[in-house]
Amino acid sequence: MYRRSGRHRLALAALLAATATVVTLDFRQGQGQGGPLHWLENAAVSIVAPLQDGIGQVFRPAGDFVSDVANFGSIKDQNEQLRAQIEQLNSQQRRIPEVLRENERLKGLLGIQEADWTQGQMLAARVIANGPSNYEWTSYLNKGSSDGIREGMAVVSAQGLVGRIIFAGGDYSKVLLAIDPQHAVGARLTSSSETGVMSGRGLSDLSFEFIDPEVEIADGETVVTSGYDKGVYPPGIPIGRVNDVREAPDALSQTALVTPVVDFSKLDTVLVLLDSGPIEE
């Protein structure tokens, strides 16, 4: 009995020493690309991702169904909101051709040549899996550095901003979703052009902070990327719509809660903006 418990303790001590080595290596390695752990991470993703791809395709319909059943209440509310939104958008759509013409005319008069993110190079990729943690919101894509993807590039869907690439392996990459609390992006209100910082809050609405307290924010107003993030995100990508406005306790700024335009629980095909990403100095 004593010999046995001694063996257990020896195994525990060896594993604790191994953990200490791993944690130390991770800290010494930092955020850089080199190091044995980065190599291991790359290898793990290369092994796991093709299997995730296969399993994901088999289980996706069942998973979507269970997820829909589990979120039935919120889906019903969302449905009502979307119906109201469709009505509103239909009426707005009728004005678009006229607004576009006027916009072109004014741009021509002022000699403005604005960069349009939809005109850049894009790469379509499929979401094959999600991060395994309850503390981070990440997804894996079936395209990687061999397809031209590199860390920091913006990822969008047909609706708007999805996130940015945080890991680019050979044939697979990882996206930090815009709803992750670690994700922050410079954002702009479309009507007043007032800017602030948009941060993720998990599946709750996004938090749009540091807005001038004097600015009036309308419910349902669209928020887009400001494009001031040293070039990480191009300007004008839709992020969400204002749902609620709260004044910060210090009253020096106000905060708006923004419902994302992208449904993050049903991400399937996304576009990686190959011309985006941090400008290398």
Next chain:
Amino acid sequence: MRRGALFALTLLTAVLLQTTVFAKLRILDVSPDLLLVVVISFALLEGPTIGSVLGFSGGFMRDLLLDAPTGLTGLSYLLVGYMIGVARPYISSTTIFVPLTGIFAGTIVATGLYELFQALLGERTPSLSRALQVVLLTAVYNALLVPFIYPLLRRIVNFYRAEKVYQW
């Protein structure tokens, strides 16, 4: 050797199912942790050494897929695998309540430890309410998985135990 391969395969399957199926089952913004259910189940069935080795390996595998410091999940899972394995001989009951309680309590400890380690390293520190939400809901969801996962793992372990040759 074959048992080792089987344990590794079970852990890999758990990681794959966690990232493809269970990550989608976010109810109240929390999903169950299948990998932890597997680690604690093996600790209950096989004792502290297997519990801690599988906790470390499974946690390390999970760490490599996370955007967080590597080693923290490995550390919390190995400690829980060891603790559950050490406690097991002192419980005489063989009913389903043993794995149910073990996995519920083990999940609380492992998830709590992970949050503590993250806070100590100054990494992602969720609000207290969010931290409690994750700890408690993960424990409840994991306990709900016990009737499906534990008997399956026990069958696998027993199958290989029967093949073992004892030397007197």
